[in-house]
Amino acid sequence: MPIEPARRNATLQSAVEDAERRYVAANPNSRARVERAEAVMPGGSTRTILHFSPFPLTIVKGVGATLHDADGHVYLDYLGEYTAGLYGHSNPAILNAVRTALDSGITLGGPNLYEAELAALMCQRFPSLDLVRFCNSGTEANLNAFCAARAVTGRGKILLFNGAYHGGCFTFANGPGAMNAPFDVVLADYNDLDGTRALIRAHAEDLAAVALEPMMGAGGAIPAGPEFLAMLREETERHRIVLVFDEVMTSRLAPGGLQEATGVIPDMTTFGKYLGGGLTFGAFGGRHWIMDRFDARKPGALGHSGTYNNNVLTMAAGVAGLREVFTPKAAIALSEAGDRLRARLNAVFQERRVPFQVMGRGSINCVHFHDRPIRRPQDAPARPELQTLFQLEMIERGIYLARRGFITLCLPLTEADHDRFVAAVEDFCDVHGAILRQ
Numbered sequence: 001m002p003i004e005p006a007r008r009n010a011t012l013q014s015a016v017e018d019a020e021r022r023y024v025a026a027n028p029n030s031r032a033r034v035e036r037a038e039a040v041m042p043g044g045s046t047r048t049i050l051h052f053s054p055f056p057l058t059i060v061k062g063v064g065a066t067l068h069d070a071d072g073h074v075y076l077d078y079l080g081e082y083t084a085g086l087y088g089h090s091n092p093a094i095l096n097a098v099r100t101a102l103d104s105g106i107t108l109g110g111p112n113l114y115e116a117e118l119a120a121l122m123c124q125r126f127p128s129l130d131l132v133r134f135c136n137s138g139t140e141a142n143l144n145a146f147c148a149a150r151a152v153t154g155r156g157k158i159l160l161f162n163g164a165y166h167g168g169c170f171t172f173a174n175g176p177g178a179m180n181a182p183f184d185v186v187l188a189d190y191n192d193l194d195g196t197r198a199l200i201r202a203h204a205e206d207l208a209a210v211a212l213e214p215m216m217g218a219g220g221a222i223p224a225g226p227e228f229l230a231m232l233r234e235e236t237e238r239h240r241i242v243l244v245f246d247e248v249m250t251s252r253l254a255p256g257g258l259q260e261a262t263g264v265i266p267d268m269t270t271f272g273k274y275l276g277g278g279l280t281f282g283a284f285g286g287r288h289w290i291m292d293r294f295d296a297r298k299p300g301a302l303g304h305s306g307t308y309n310n311n312v313l314t315m316a317a318g319v320a321g322l323r324e325v326f327t328p329k330a331a332i333a334l335s336e337a338g339d340r341l342r343a344r345l346n347a348v349f350q351e352r353r354v355p356f357q358v359m360g361r362g363s364i365n366c367v368h369f370h371d372r373p374i375r376r377p378q379d380a381p382a383r384p385e386l387q388t389l390f391q392l393e394m395i396e397r398g399i400y401l402a403r404r405g406f407i408t409l410c411l412p413l414t415e416a417d418h419d420r421f422v423a424a425v426e427d428f429c430d431v432h433g434a435i436l437r438q
């Protein structure tokens with residue numbers, strides 16, 4: 001999409017209106033598809049997060065680190081399917097593994113050759129894993145972990161955090177979501193050391209689990225402080241509460257996940273996203289004393305079924321990904337690339353006195369539309385107009401990212417791609433600096 005030279009607007013509102021007008025004009029095929037879809041799916045969508053105004057792009061193809069839309073535009077993929085797209089769209093090791101698995105049948109109805117191999121690779125990598133079980137999504141992984149914690153402790157409550165997202169039925173962006181699973185939840189504030197400690201102690205007798213992301217992903221790429229994590233480990237140990245790390249996103253941030261990087265090892269960990277090689281995936285695991293309860297040979301074993309828990313395509317792609325592609329060395333290199341990109345983007349905002357900031361760690365980052373300190377999601381309320389302008393203008397400059405400023409890196413992105421991204425942000429700030437500073 002060509003960029004018009006001077007598009008300076010007097011107000012934020014007029015800038016947003018202009019950006020939306022150009023977006024609508026540039027994307028007639030995407031719009032037509034959404035209109036057809038509206039007849040058969042609520043709002044034309046089957047995935048809430050993918051909706052944005054005026055309508056989302058229809059993606060027809062992914063190649064390497066690029067996405068191609070229905071109107072022929074090509075984008076650098078800085079969304080990376082919300083971290084699931086780590087391997088990009090054409091990794092040969094992943095594609096070969098899937099093709100090989102396809103040739104031997106895909107719904108076999110028995111244990112296959114891949115599942116224990118993927119389990120072994122994960123148990124070697126992630127320090128909290130003695131044993132692991134697979135499922136089909138991060139949501140399901142958390143559901144299983146929370147139910148397991150309740151079963152092994154005989155207690156009912158789960159302590160979670162305001163602003164957290166652990167799946168479609170565990171969302172706490174503005175308090176508990178209306179579609180949340182009916183767990184008895186105690187909500188604390190992320191990084192609030194004293195307040196959370198007091199809540200744990202007050203509910204200790206009833207708490208089955210304390211669960212959190214060691215860096216909030218969807219909540220705004222907000223890292224947990226080391227003292228906060230250490231306090232959670234100490235209090236949960238003292239009160240025999242299961243500490244669950246949701247590493248659905250953060251497991252990519254170091255070879256052994258953020259648990260390895262922070263040195264705080266939970267009792268259980270949940271996984272999802274890229275670990276299935278880009279196919280549908282979830283997993284939960286942890287210490288023997290919890291996971292042994294799923295041993296079906298033992299009387300009174302906990303049940304955990306799921307037709308597709310060991311689906312061969314995911315298992316095969318996951319094995320190839322961890323063994324051949326996302327090696328410990330690759331994990332470290334990707335995190336370093338993400339750290340460099342975040343520093344460059346923050347420098348752009350500071351040099352141009354645009355009061356935005358990028359938070360995050362390694363390859364998971366989020367642009368925030370103010371420059372005040374952020375320790376918890378409540379410190380970063382939505383700024384819908386700024387978010388709309390930023391996203392639509394990045395799309396216009398060939399950069400695909402989420403409306404809320406969420407950015408992840410996939411492996412095939414290059415330094416030249418990052419240069420393009422930084423240049424696009426510089427141009428955005430140069431065009432709109434005056435209204436962004438207001």
Ligand code: PLP
Nearest residue numbers: 137138139165166167248249272
């Ligand atoms: N947990 C976290 C931290 C997530 O970010 C997500 C999804 O974005 C989930 C759980 C749910 O995973 P899924 O979408 O695979 O159900």
